[in-house]
Amino acid sequence: xxxxxxxxxxxxxxxxxxxxxxxxxxxxxxxxxxxxxxxxxxxxxxxxxxxxxxxxxxxxxxxxxxxxxxxxxxxxxxxxxxxxxxxxxxxxxxxxxxxxxxxxxxxxxxxxxxxxxxxxxxxxxxxxxxxxxxxxxxxxxxxxxxxxxxxxxxxxxxxxxxxxxxxxxxxxxxxxxxxxxxxxxxxxxxxxxxxxxxxxxxxxxxxxxxxxxxxxxxxxxxxxxxxxxxxxxxxxxxxxxxxxxxxxxxxxxxxxxxxxxxxxxxxxxxxxxxxxxxxxxxxxxxxxxxxxxxxxxxxxxxxxxxxxxxxxxxxxxxxxxxxxxxxxxxxxxxxxxxxxxxxxxxxxxxxxxxxxxxxxxxxxxxxxxxxxxxxxxxxxxxxxxxxxxxxxxxxxxxxxxxxxxxxx
Numbered sequence: 146x147x148x149x150x151x152x153x154x155x156x157x158x159x160x161x162x163x164x165x166x167x168x169x170x171x172x173x174x175x176x177x178x179x180x181x182x183x184x185x186x187x188x189x190x191x192x193x194x195x196x197x198x199x200x201x202x203x204x205x206x207x208x209x210x211x212x213x214x215x216x217x218x219x220x221x222x223x224x225x226x227x228x229x230x231x232x233x234x235x236x237x238x239x240x241x242x243x244x245x246x247x248x249x250x251x252x253x254x255x256x257x258x259x260x261x262x263x264x265x266x267x268x269x270x271x272x273x274x275x276x277x278x279x280x281x282x283x284x285x286x287x288x289x290x291x292x293x294x295x296x297x298x299x300x301x302x303x304x305x306x307x308x309x310x311x312x313x314x315x316x317x318x319x320x321x322x323x324x325x326x327x328x329x330x331x332x333x334x335x336x337x338x339x340x341x342x343x344x345x346x347x348x349x350x351x352x353x354x355x356x357x358x359x360x361x362x363x364x365x366x367x368x369x370x371x372x373x374x375x376x377x378x379x380x381x382x383x384x385x386x387x388x389x390x391x392x393x394x395x396x397x398x399x400x401x402x403x404x405x406x407x408x409x410x411x412x413x414x415x416x417x418x419x420x421x422x423x424x425x426x427x428x429x430x431x432x433x434x435x436x437x438x439x440x441x442x443x444x445x446x447x448x449x450x451x452x453x454x455x456x457x458x459x460x461x462x463x464x465x466x467x468x469x470x471x472x473x474x475x476x477x478x479x480x481x482x483x484x485x486x487x488x489x490x491x492x493x494x495x496x497x498x499x500x501x502x503x504x505x506x507x508x509x510x511x512x513x514x515x516x517x518x519x520x521x522x523x524x525x526x527x528x529x530x531x532x533x534x535x536x537x538x539x540x541x542x543x544x545x546x547x548x549x550x551x552x553x
Contacts, residue, residue, distance in 0.1 A: 147399060147403065147404050148399055148404060148408070149403075149404065149407045149408065150407065150408045150411045150412070151411060152411055152414060152415060153415060156414075156415055156418060159418075159419075160248065160418070169250050170249070170250050170418070170419045171250050172249065172250060172251065172361055172420075172421055173246075173249075173250055173251040173252040173255075173361070173362070174252045174311060174360045174361070174362055175252075176195055176196040176197065176252070176254075177196075179196045179197070179309050179310075179311060180309060180310040180311070180335075180336070181307050181308070181309050181310070182301075182307055182336055185307060188307060195254055196254070196309070197252065197254035197255045197257075197258050197309065197311075197312065198254050198258075200254075200258040200262075200308050200309055200312045201254065201257050201258040201261060203300075203306045203307075203308060204258060204262040204265065204306075204308070204312075205261060207262075207265065207299070207300065207304055207306065208304065208489070208490075208493055209265055209299055209304075209516055210261075210265065212516065212517075212518050213230065213231040213232035213235060213264070213265070214230055214231075214232040215230065215518035215519055215520055215521075216230060216231040216232075216264075216267055216268075216269055216271075216518055216519065217230065217231070217269065217270055217271040217274075217519050218230055218231055218233070218234050218271060218374070218377075218378070218381070219271055219272075219374075219378050219381060219382075219444065219445070220271075220381055220382075220385055220387075220450075221270045221271055221273070221274075221450075221454060221458070221519060222450065222453055222454070222537065222538065222539050222540060223385050223539060223540050224539045224540065224541045224542060225384065225385065225540075225542065227384055228381045228384055228385060229377055229378075229381055231264050231267060234264065234373060234374065234377070235260060235261050235262075235263065235264055236261075237373040237377065238260045238263065238366060238369050238370050238373045239256070239257050239260035239261055241369040241372050241373055241406065241410060242256045242257075242259075242260050242362075242365045242366045242369035243256050243257060243260075244410060245365050245369065245410055245413055245414055245417075246362060248414050248418065249361070249365070249414065249417055249418060249423075251362050251365060252360075252362050255311060255312065255315070255360065255362040256362045256365060256366060258308075258309075258312045258315075259312055259315035259316055259319065259362060259363055259366045260366050260369070262296060262300060262308075262312065262316050263293070263296060263315070263316050263319045263366060263370065264292065265296045265299050265300065265316075266292050266293070266294075266295030266297070266299045266515055267292040267295075267296070267515070268290075268292065268295075268514060268515040268517070269514075269517045269518055269519040269521070269522045270454060270458050270519055270522070272445065273451065273454045273455075273458065273459075274458065274462070275290065275291070277458070277459045277462050277463070278290045278462065278511065278514055278515060279291070279350065281462065281463060281466045281511075281514075282507060282511050285466070285470070285507050286505070286507040286508075288347045288348065288507075289346070289347055289348070289349070289350035290511060290515070291346060291350060291353045292515075293316065293317055293318070293319055293320055293353060293356075294317060294343055294346045294347065294353060295515050296316045296317075297313050297316055297317050298512070299515075299516075300312075300313065300316070301313055303490060303501070303512055304490070304493060304495055305495045305496065305497050306495070310333070310335075310336055310339060311359070311360055311362075311363070313339065314333055314339060314358060314359050314360070314363060315358050315359075315360060315362060315363030315366055317339075317342070317343060317346075317356060318331075318356040318357060318358040318359075318363055318367065319358075319363070319366055319367050319370055320353060320354060320356065320367070322354075323354050324368075324371055324430070324433055324434060324437065326424060326425055326430040327422055327423070327424035327425075328357065328358065328361075328364035328367065328368065328422060328423040328424065329357070329421075329422045330357065330358060330359050330360055330361060330363070330364060330421075330422075331356075331357040331358065331359050332359065333359035342356070361421070361422075361423060364422075364423040365413075365423055368409075368413060368423060368425075371433065371437070372405065372406055372409045372410065373406075375402075375405050375409075375433070375436055375437065375440065376401060376402030376403070376405035376406060377402055378440055378444055378445075379393065379400075379401070379402060379440065379444070380401075380402050382443070382444050385540070387443075387444065387447065387450075388443045388444060392439075392443060393436065393439045393443070394435050394436070394439055396432035396435050396436065397428055397429060397432045398412075398429055398432040398433060398436060400436075405436065408429070409425070409429065409433065412425050412426060412429040413425055453538070457535050457536065457537050457538075458522070458537065460535060461522070461523070461526045461533075461535050461537075462514065462522065464526065464529070464530060464533075465514065465522065465525060465526055465529065466510055466514060468529055469482040469510045469513060469514075470506060470507065470510050473506050473509060473510065474506055481525060481529075482509070482510065482513055485513075486509070486512070486513040486516070487501060487502050487509070490512075523537050
């Protein structure tokens with residue numbers, strides 16, 4: 146039987162009492178303290194459009210936001226509309242984080258902006274695509290690629306949207322691969338500090354894993370990222386018949402998606418309410434670590450799936466990288482890197498201090514590949530190399546090992 150925890154009666158009564166008396170804890174980030182590179186009048190808060198709502202609007206209307214819909218969350222080689230894409234994942238993160246943040250008295254507009262933008266720089270083909278692109282970038286330019294850092298570049302460099310420091314910081318520090326029992330916000334006061342932090346991550350990818358959000362809102366999004374994918378990836382794995390739902394360890398947080406979401410949210414609220422930090426108790430934190438280990442061994446490190454990607458997508462991405470870098474350096478204006486990428490970026494008419502095409506060539510190629518959806522990368526490779534022997538084979542709805550739709 147599923148086990149769903151609830152807030153303790155003591156905390157429930159305290160929350161109700163403090164709401165009624167107006168003594169509700171106020172640890173949320175104050176809109177008045179927002180920082181932008183340019184404190185433009187057009188970005189000033191109004192009575193109907195608060196400070197961080199501007200950022201959410203900018204993120205959702207960013208030219209790359211649409212591409213979430215065809216970027217793999219985990220399972221790249223499956224044709225199934227019931228399997229998650231990044232468009233659903235960022236919504237789930239936003240929903241979970243706002244539910245936690247509402248009880249803790251945090252800034253829900255800031256939470257929403259961080260959550261909806263946190264994966265906007267993710268490359269195609271999920272974590273494998275990120276690994277491949279990091280290897281290529283380092284081999285060619287001696288710099289590293291991380292999707293969280295590149296998400297900042299999308300919103301602050303490729304498209305200079307004048308996003309707030311607090312949102313950019315939350316996006317940069319959201320790394321859901323590193324879980325902590327407690328999140329104490331770091332100190333971040335200026336864009337100079339932030340820019341130095343970002344540059345260090347390009348130089349040494351290990352710096353990404355040391356980042357800590359400067360706001361409680363950023364910390365809530367970070368833990369919500371883990372809560373959102375932990376059980377949902379299990380649902381998807383069962384959907385495509387990769388892993389049975391009863392294959393996972395049974396722990397205090399449960400093993401199915403609904404249990405995991407409920408029980409971790411309850412525990413975070415129980416241990417964070419009225420405090421200047423975000424934390425879980427040790428029992429739930431240990432259970433979360435166990436659940437992540439199960440996911441890695443049973444899902445993310447599945448040898449058969451990785452082998453398919455390593456023998457197709459990896460060399461295809463490498464060939465695209467080399468060809469686009471060559472075309473860029475030779476100024477072949479008919480190349481897709483000019484017609485589909487540089488031209489597209491320039492048509493957005495954002496004010497920028499220097500022309501985008503003056504960026505370092507490897508950075509432009511990385512920007513282009515990271516912006517691609519799964520299908521676009523495959524189509525581009527077929528266009529560039531029509532006689533290639535590489536072929537990405539998907540499991541479709543009516544293939545023998547596919548579950549298809551439940552109602553079919």
